[in-house]
Amino acid sequence: MSEQLFKQCPDCKEFLGIETNTCTSCGHDFVDAVTETPKKKKRACGQIVLVSLSVLSAVIFVAIALAFALDDDKGKSSQLEVQDDKNQQESNAIQIAATDLISEYRENEIAADLKYKDKLLYVTGVIEDFSVGLFDQKYLSLSDDEAFSFRSVHCNISDENVGLLVDLEKGQEVVVKGLSDGMTILSISLDDCTVVETR
Numbered sequence: 001m002s003e004q005l006f007k008q009c010p011d012c013k014e015f016l017g018i019e020t021n022t023c024t025s026c027g028h029d030f031v032d033a034v035t036e037t038p039k040k041k042k043r044a045c046g047q048i049v050l051v052s053l054s055v056l057s058a059v060i061f062v063a064i065a066l067a068f069a070l071d072d073d074k075g076k077s078s079q080l081e082v083q084d085d086k087n088q089q090e091s092n093a094i095q096i097a098a099t100d101l102i103s104e105y106r107e108n109e110i111a112a113d114l115k116y117k118d119k120l121l122y123v124t125g126v127i128e129d130f131s132v133g134l135f136d137q138k139y140l141s142l143s144d145d146e147a148f149s150f151r152s153v154h155c156n157i158s159d160e161n162v163g164l165l166v167d168l169e170k171g172q173e174v175v176v177k178g179l180s181d182g183m184t185i186l187s188i189s190l191d192d193c194t195v196v197e198t199r
Contacts, residue, residue: 011028012025090120093177094116094122096122098125098126098144098153099145101121101153102144102151102152102153102188103144105151113182118179118180119179120177120179121177121180122196123142123176124173125153125173126145126172126173127141127168128140128152129141130165130168133156137157138162140155140176140195141187142155152187153188153190154190155178155190156178156192157193157195161195164194165195173198173199174199175195175199176190176193176194176195176196177194177196179191179192
């Protein structure tokens with residue numbers, strides 16, 4: 001047999017016609033005669049790519065799971081830090097009369113800010129007014145008991161505590177707990193306030 005008219009199957013060594021694409025004895029598939037790359041090699045390359053993609057997907061999945069786990073731990077840690085901050089603020093809370101607080105700010109605003117700003121205060125005072133702010137924020141004002149004074153302690157009541165204002169009256173003495181935001185234009189501002197005692 002002439003090898004120019006025939007080709008030999010690499011699997012079973014059977015001689016076949018040069019134009020044959022599949023071996024009639026073993027079923028071997030021939031590929032482009034120029035490259036002579038067997039399909040088994042292509043199949044092996046496909047399997048390598050598939051395994052590589054599977055491994056890469058697993059690595060990405062593990063990385064995402066770890067990121068969520070770390071973020072969850074960070075969230076728990078952050079919640080604990082917030083609770084610790086609140087406990088620290090509560091233990092360092094300052095009790096003061098509204099008249100004294102206003103007086104200290106009137107005398108020296110900078111010194112008063114250093115002493116009271118960003119601190120938890122329990123302020124005792126007489127209710128001067130109830131109001132609603134620009135963004136529907138409810139607040140009450142504690143007066144300094146001076147005639148014609150424009151200064152007061154402005155207590156922004158937290159939403160969950162607004163119901164406490166219903167039973168209060170102007171002129172009534174109360175104790176308000178809130179976080180000092182320092183001096184605004186004409187008043188000392190307390191945020192996230194609640195009325196803790198009425199007298």
